[in-house]
Amino acid sequence: MKEYPKPKLVPVPTTNIIPERDIGKSPILECRHLGIDFGGLTAVGDFNMAIGRTEIAGLIGPNGAGKTTVFNLLTKVYQPTRGTILLDGQDTHSMTTAQVSRAGIARTFQNIRLFNKLSVADNVKVGLHNQVEYPLWDGLFRLPRYWRQERVAQERAMELLSIFDMEGVANTPAGSLPYGAQRRLEIVRALATGPSLLLLDEPAAGMNPSETAELMDNIVKIRDTFGIAIMLIEHDMNLVMNICEGICVLNFGQIIAKGTPEEIQADPAVIEAYLGKRKEA
Amino acid sequence: MKGLFGKIHGLKRTTKVDFATYAGVTIAFLAVTALRSGGHLSRSLTGMLVPICCYIAMAVSLNLTVGILGELSLGHAGFMSVGAFSGVIAAQSLQNVIPFAPLRLAVALIIGAIFAGIVGALVGVPVLRLRGDYLAIVTLAFGEIIKELINCLLVGCDSKGLHILFNVKGSLSIADLNMGPEGFAIIKGAQGATGTQTIATFTAGYILVMVTLVVVLNLVRSRAGRAIMALRDNRIAAESVGLNVTKYKMMAFVISAALAGAAGALYGLNYSNLAASKFSFDTSILVLLYVVLGGLGNIWGSVIAAAVLYILPEALREFADYRMLIYAIILILVMLITNNPLLTDFFDQLKKRIAFYLRGFGQKGRAGK
Ligand SMILES: Nc1ncnc2c1ncn2[C@@H]1O[C@H](COP(=O)(O)OP(=O)(O)OP(=O)(O)O)[C@@H](O)[C@H]1O
Numbered sequence: 189m190k191e192y193p194k195p196k197l198v199p200v201p202t203t204n205i206i207p208e209r210d211i212g213k214s215p216i217l218e219c220r221h222l223g224i225d226f227g228g229l230t231a232v233g234d235f236n237m238a239i240g241r242t243e244i245a246g247l248i249g250p251n252g253a254g255k256t257t258v259f260n261l262l263t264k265v266y267q268p269t270r271g272t273i274l275l276d277g278q279d280t281h282s283m284t285t286a287q288v289s290r291a292g293i294a295r296t297f298q299n300i301r302l303f304n305k306l307s308v309a310d311n312v313k314v315g316l317h318n319q320v321e322y323p324l325w326d327g328l329f330r331l332p333r334y335w336r337q338e339r340v341a342q343e344r345a346m347e348l349l350s351i352f353d354m355e356g357v358a359n360t361p362a363g364s365l366p367y368g369a370q371r372r373l374e375i376v377r378a379l380a381t382g383p384s385l386l387l388l389d390e391p392a393a394g395m396n397p398s399e400t401a402e403l404m405d406n407i408v409k410i411r412d413t414f415g416i417a418i419m420l421i422e423h424d425m426n427l428v429m430n431i432c433e434g435i436c437v438l439n440f441g442q443i444i445a446k447g448t449p450e451e452i453q454a455d456p457a458v459i460e461a462y463l464g465k466r467k468e469a
Numbered sequence: 470m471k472g473l474f475g476k477i478h479g480l481k482r483t484t485k486v487d488f489a490t491y492a493g494v495t496i497a498f499l500a501v502t503a504l505r506s507g508g509h510l511s512r513s514l515t516g517m518l519v520p521i522c523c524y525i526a527m528a529v530s531l532n533l534t535v536g537i538l539g540e541l542s543l544g545h546a547g548f549m550s551v552g553a554f555s556g557v558i559a560a561q562s563l564q565n566v567i568p569f570a571p572l573r574l575a576v577a578l579i580i581g582a583i584f585a586g587i588v589g590a591l592v593g594v595p596v597l598r599l600r601g602d603y604l605a606i607v608t609l610a611f612g613e614i615i616k617e618l619i620n621c622l623l624v625g626c627d628s629k630g631l632h633i634l635f636n637v638k639g640s641l642s643i644a645d646l647n648m649g650p651e652g653f654a655i656i657k658g659a660q661g662a663t664g665t666q667t668i669a670t671f672t673a674g675y676i677l678v679m680v681t682l683v684v685v686l687n688l689v690r691s692r693a694g695r696a697i698m699a700l701r702d703n704r705i706a707a708e709s710v711g712l713n714v715t716k717y718k719m720m721a722f723v724i725s726a727a728l729a730g731a732a733g734a735l736y737g738l739n740y741s742n743l744a745a746s747k748f749s750f751d752t753s754i755l756v757l758l759y760v761v762l763g764g765l766g767n768i769w770g771s772v773i774a775a776a777v778l779y780i781l782p783e784a785l786r787e788f789a790d791y792r793m794l795i796y797a798i799i800l801i802l803v804m805l806i807t808n809n810p811l812l813t814d815f816f817d818q819l820k821k822r823i824a825f826y827l828r829g830f831g832q833k834g835r836a837g838k
Pocket residue numbers: 226229231249250251252253254255256257258298
């Protein structure tokens with residue numbers, strides 16, 4: 189098994205922890221008392237978390253714990269009932285999903301959401317929408333700027349697809365890709381938006397162990413080459429414990445533990461949440 | 470020549486399809502023009518040339534809303550109507566200002582497009598912000614309302630300019646416009662446009678179709694077009710990559726309405742008398758039928774479906790009473806062929822076989838050299 193470096197975690201204000209190397213720079217994301225209720229159900233209670241500039245953070249918990257809901261809150265698919273989200277120190281309270289994306293959060297979806305009828309390359313180019321721009325008229329009349337910017341978009345798209353060796357399927361409709369490739373394409377599309385924080389919702393779901401190992405390498409590689417923070421939700425404990433630096437455990441919408449992989453693995457509350465309470469004999 | 474073929478071969482598949490569409494339309498136009506000047510076209514067919522072009526443009530523009538944007542519109546004829554009557558008013562009132570008919574026609578088409586585009590924006594702004602299929606209901610109502618509104622319209626023109634009255638109670642007539650003796654009526658309420666100078670030509674129809682195709686196809690292959698198709702395929706994902714959903718929905722819908730307006734203006738200037746009742750719900754459904762049968766999002770499919778299905782009822786006129794029956798059977802067959810997986814599989818196989826044989830011949834030919 190490959191060894192990934194494990195930084196020491198240090199406390200920052202409001203019970204948050206981030207990797208030691210990111211200290212001095214403000215966290216890319218900070219959630220304070222974040223929560224949402226659906227009717228009577230508190231899907232997320234009092235969510236406090238900070239993510240360092242170049243951290244790979246994990247969000248784990250049993251099914252229905254509220255992990256995906258946290259992503260939906262961060263990306264404003266849901267409007268929080270309470271609490272604040274600070275993205276790079278900026279309150280996202282009044283932002284829409286599209287504005288949050290432009291401010292620097294990109295995500296993938298647990299139940300894949302690609303633009304199925306568009307080609308793989310076009311999916312990435314839609315991700316590049318706010319990166320490679322030209323006005324409507326240049327497109328309608330195919331003015332020089334159209335050709336120039338389209339070439340830039342094409343080159344950037346192929347470059348991004350090369351992270352996962354997907355240049356060969358650039359012209360295939362996204363909907364006809366195999367499952368694993370669709371998950372990888374979602375990551376590429378998210379990266380195309382030029383994020384400073386990448387949210388991955390169960391990136392390894394449905395992948396076999398060798399695909400998962402490759403994915404782990406690629407997640408670390410993405411963090412290193414793009415210098416961004418990554419937060420991932422994952423049920424594959426091997427992946428989480430290997431590449432995540434700080435881990436946050438949710439259960440019934442509440443954070444029950446935070447810490448390094450070692451700390452989380454040894455935490456009695458986490459073991460209880462996953463395995464159930466040991467019966468007293 | 471070899472260089473040209475080499476270049477064509479190197480193009481993207483979508484680019485090839487686009488150029489084939491332009492080429493097909495141009496060849497059809499030239500062939501029909503030749504036949505017509507040789508006197509080989511029947512009178513009824515000659516009379517259909519301009520309307521065919523208008524309906525092709527209608528189908529292509531509706532495909533932008535229904536196939537590319539993925540929103541159902543049941544009132545496309547309403548935009549055609551707005552374009553037709555604003556175009557007729559413009560052309561009739563500009564007779565002395567722009568005596569050169571083709572230029573006046575072009576101006577009328579542009580004015581028709583602008584008015585239809587504005588009306589499209591007014592319809593779109595409240596509806597396209599909502600999630601869900603409200604557009605179908607609202608456009609359906611819009612088509613009916615615009616028809617009633619135009620039925621109340623009295624428009625005339627004299628040396629002082631345009632006179633417009635809104636005949637809500639039905640008690641007014643053209644005399645109430647108080648025009649000078651040189652004045653003339655342009656729109657007479659429920660009678661619609663009367664005494665229009667028919668300046669529409671087949672050449673103008675061809676240009677209309679080509680411009681419509683260029684606008685729609687260039688849009689689809691551009692950054693904005695990708696955004697429109699992305700939010701059709703998955704709205705939440707489109708938002709999550711930073712697309713302004715309302716902006717791109719509006720863009721597609723307004724362009725679609727404006728193109729329908731230009732088609733309507735040409736249509737209106739092809740008849741000396743035209744009532745608003747022509748642009749009814751039936752017309753909207755007919756155009757939608759062309760789009761669905763030609764294939765959602767398939768632009769050249771819309772062109773062919775509109776042309777063939779517009780001519781078909783006329784061509785079947787010989788069968789008199791059975792005409793509509795045969796038309797219906799053909800429609801059902803087309804639907805079966807285009808949507809039935811068994812049949813599409815069969816045709817795919819057939820296409821592959823043909824391609825295989827053609828390749829075989831090609832290789833034999835090359836081996837011989
Ligand atoms: N839109 C909604 N309306 C009502 N309840 C919701 C909604 N979205 C999520 N929930 C509820 O919130 C809780 C948390 O769901 P969530 O999808 O966040 O879980 P999760 O931790 O991602 O689980 P999994 O591991 O199965 O993906 C669940 O009880 C779910 O039913």
